[in-house]
Amino acid sequence: MARNIFRLSFASIYPLYVEKVERKQRTREELDEVIEWLTGYDEAGLQRVIADGVDLETFFEQAPAFNPNASLITGVICGVRVEQIEDPLMQKVRYLDKLVDEVARGKKMTSILRTA
Template sequence: MSGHRIFAMKFSKVYPMYVQKAERKSRTKDEVDEIIRWLTGYTQAGLQKQLDKENDIETFFAQAPAMNPNTSLIKGVVCGIRVEEIDDPLMQKVRYLDKLIDELAKGKAMEKILRQ
């Protein structure tokens, strides 16, 4: 593992930024939560528990109940890098979440964001 510094960041510090990004574009915290639950398999209570524990991003994804099997359908560019070509599995999960939140902020319908 490369030990990228983002892995050590507390998820509870990144989460409000996702919510703010969505809300600036007239989307909701509930939609952000739905995306996170879809991606990671957390329940709403499980997500809240992770936020309360202030786990780092690496732990947040390591303790995720089950990554959605449709993550392979998430394609596109985040920070100039194609998410489907990222070699580090943890970084790929982080960028998947970034990509989904970007799609939400760009006004995509939830059905498309959740690959349904």
């Protein structure tokens, strides 16, 4: 089951992330900022992976510069502590989920991006 999530296209998940943050009065730009911080994709790169229908596995494997501070992302997502997830790819997926949750909850961007 878990492996099936890796075959989902980033393009199919991205609108759900947008909907989640906008429902909480946050913006697509804030969402993109955290995705770019985590993965190293720029705006053009994000648009390209969305247009190309890249799956999650490829999205993370081809990330230009996965942020070394991602290990500072801690907490529970889907009932599991992200820092304890053993599968590296699943951990990256859950890091992104956690960041999206933090944006939607109204956390300050400096805190989300682990800069303060």
